[in-house]
Amino acid sequence: MSKTFAVIPVSRFTDAKTRLSPTLTALERENLLKSMLKDVINVLDNVVNKVVVISSDKDVLTFVKEIGALPIEEEGTTDLNGALMQAIKWCSQSCDKVLVVPSDVPLIRKSHVEEILKMGENFGMVIAPAKGGGTNALLCPTSKIEMKFGECSFFEHIKEAESNNISYGIYDSFYMSLDVNTAEDLGEIMIHGSGTETKSFLKRSGLNVRSNHGSERLHVNRGKKT
Ligand SMILES: Nc1nc2c(ncn2[C@@H]2O[C@H](COP(=O)(O)OP(=O)(O)OP(=O)(O)O)[C@@H](O)[C@H]2O)c(=O)[nH]1
Numbered sequence: 001m002s003k004t005f006a007v008i009p010v011s012r013f014t015d016a017k018t019r020l021s022p023t024l025t026a027l028e029r030e031n032l033l034k035s036m037l038k039d040v041i042n043v044l045d046n047v048v049n050k051v052v053v054i055s056s057d058k059d060v061l062t063f064v065k066e067i068g069a070l071p072i073e074e075e076g077t078t079d080l081n082g083a084l085m086q087a088i089k090w091c092s093q094s095c096d097k098v099l100v101v102p103s104d105v106p107l108i109r110k111s112h113v114e115e116i117l118k119m120g121e122n123f124g125m126v127i128a129p130a131k132g133g134g135t136n137a138l139l140c141p142t143s144k145i146e147m148k149f150g151e152c153s154f155f156e157h158i159k160e161a162e163s164n165n166i167s168y169g170i171y172d173s174f175y176m177s178l179d180v181n182t183a184e185d186l187g188e189i190m191i192h193g194s195g196t197e198t199k200s201f202l203k204r205s206g207l208n209v210r211s212n213h214g215s216e217r218l219h220v221n222r223g224k225k226t
């Protein structure tokens, strides 16, 4: 079977999860990112041939090396897609497929990765949709496919496959669809994330969650259980 490397793009620790700034302090957001990286890298490292992390932050690169990933420093001033294309070009020296996974999908499981790779035997590209129209996993060739992460990237990546005559399969998973961007997403991790570093971190941070049959499904707050 051909080799597959995983690629995880990671922002600077100081820029981590800015959409969560109303809920978490800057240090909490950095530690949340570290917890999610442990969950994602530990799962991927058990399945793919190598886990590569690309970031412009030397502290991120040091951290991920300590937990078994291969760090690549971003060259020049690039954005998320530019960073990914740089990492994919590096991977293309050793493998013909990459599995791009963002750092903020802590409910990823070994079975998800195995099933995506299995689907990849029948499709040129396999994509796992995120809530809100994003992309939470993308298995693709190391050539021909441009990275289109950003607004509604799920559909942009499908357009990319279609315009390059590459077959694609959609990996439909509730757990894989949960990327962490909002307080409610934190609540989902707290109710579904049994056994993850991320859930443990959130509980230690004093966050509580309860079901809320109102404008939001879950109510997340600090302090005493409500
Ligand atoms: N290497 C690299 N990774 C990035 C960059 N921007 C975002 N990422 C990573 O790409 C993945 C998805 O990004 P987002 O969901 O937007 O994460 P984020 O930028 O921390 O979140 P917000 O600040 O709330 O938008 C996460 O793993 C981020 O850490 C970048 O400029 N370079």
Ligand SMILES: C[C@H](OP(=O)(O)O)C(=O)O
Binding pocket: 130, 132, 133, 134, 135, 136, 148, 149, 150, 151, 152, 153, 154, 179, 181
């Ligand atoms: C990077 C982006 O993540 P979101 O901002 O949608 O969480 C995407 O999935 O393409």
